[in-house]
Amino acid sequence: MLTKAPHLFDEATRVTAGDSRWQGRTSDDYWAFVGPFGGATAATILRALMEHPQAAGNPLALTVNYCAPIAQGDFDLDVRLVKANRSTQHWSVELTQAGSDVATLATAVFAERRPSWSHQLAPFPQTKPFEQTLPYAKIAAAWVKQYDFRFVEGEPNVGGGGSNTAPANAFSKLWIADRIPRKIDALSLVAMSDAFFARIFHARREIVPFGTVSLTTYFHADADDLAKEDITCVFGVADAKIFHKSYGDQNGELWSPEGRLLATTTQIGYFKA
């Protein structure tokens, strides 16, 4: 008998049981410095919604607010369908651990994606193919090991920086794939939308304390679109507009190799510098 081990990402974002209350568990494979990789947390929340018996349609928008650190171990997801109509669903999710305060607060919109006039205005960024781009070798946190990052432009260059250097730009273009290939779905898109290295590391050319505070991702491809793409990597671009009074923004795009815009994302994060 041939059995197939689940992908680490699917293990890391596994949820069990529940109607209004689901359970998940942090993954050592997707651990960051002081807590789980935020993209894995976001994907776990989205998975609880997508696997929910009442879920209808496709993820359209997801906002995740990281309220407090998540400790290693089990957590509960309080899932609530706040409002539904013929074509959209509005969800709210609260992540808690051992009955304590809310550690992560999320809202999501699901929608039936009906056929319409279609037009992609954003141009596909210039790039060379995934296969011709070198993998990024400087791996720090555990979660980074789970991805195959291949920078076409804006590879982080930390070490030469700090407060005495002129700020660098914060723009990056890179291929992102799961280290062990996994077909791109809405779950990996949301995780990858938090997988860009913090823009402050790029602008300062040094690693400083940083944490995502709020992340929003919009999905521009539904399950049918993604099934047709049948891809295991995306091309990502990320940039920042401002760092001010301990907070900075990030905006990003995730593209299929063929030049289809799959998701757009934005986040605001805390930094100490």
Added chain:
Amino acid sequence: MLTKAPHLFDEATRVTAGDSRWQGRTSDDYWAFVGPFGGATAATILRALMEHPQAAGNPLALTVNYCAPIAQGDFDLDVRLVKANRSTQHWSVELTQAGSDVATLATAVFAERRPSWSHQLAPFPQTKPFEQTLPYAKIAAAWVKQYDFRFVEGEPNVGGGGSNTAPANAFSKLWIADRIPRKIDALSLVAMSDAFFARIFHARREIVPFGTVSLTTYFHADADDLAKEDITCVFGVADAKIFHKSYGDQNGELWSPEGRLLATTTQIGYFKA
């Protein structure tokens, strides 16, 4: 005795009483075609948070999910401080009418904006001064009358469009002020971040059924910063990246006339075309 009548915007976004439950009321002055102007609803929600006795710090991020139409009249705001620590607060707000389902679901992050390294990467878009730009005269919905829109580029040109024309671009640059001048604060920033005309109107060059589904705004200036700016208009840029299967995105920036980035915003909206 000299009394000063409150600004229409402040009347429109007034909230009363309450600790966990606040009351507001839709404004005919800020009415759109089938409901209140979404920016006024967002600003009313933010006002309930800013006036909340437990509020600390400044608005950092606000996400508003428009779940269902709001009818003319009173509404309740269920306000909940989900999590707070030394420097941030996480809030959740549910807007309901007459005990029915949630019509609007919002999350907000407030933060103490401590001094830090500061760097603005985004360039201030080329423009001519507010005073030298002509007001936009084609007014439709009531809420549009409350603003002084002055297009520098990308004025909507609806009428020559439709499905048989090549899609136009969706980029706009414009001054936005309250019709009756009002000092720019976090409340007006959030309202103005929903005041760009729907990008689908620009791309299609025609008015089609449209509704914002989810709006996210990040604040890059705190109350002190805004007090120092002391301005009554902002320079806004807005664009879209994709329209696909009945949903399209928008991203925007709100700048001070002196070239300081005050807020960034993104939204996803439904359209029928």
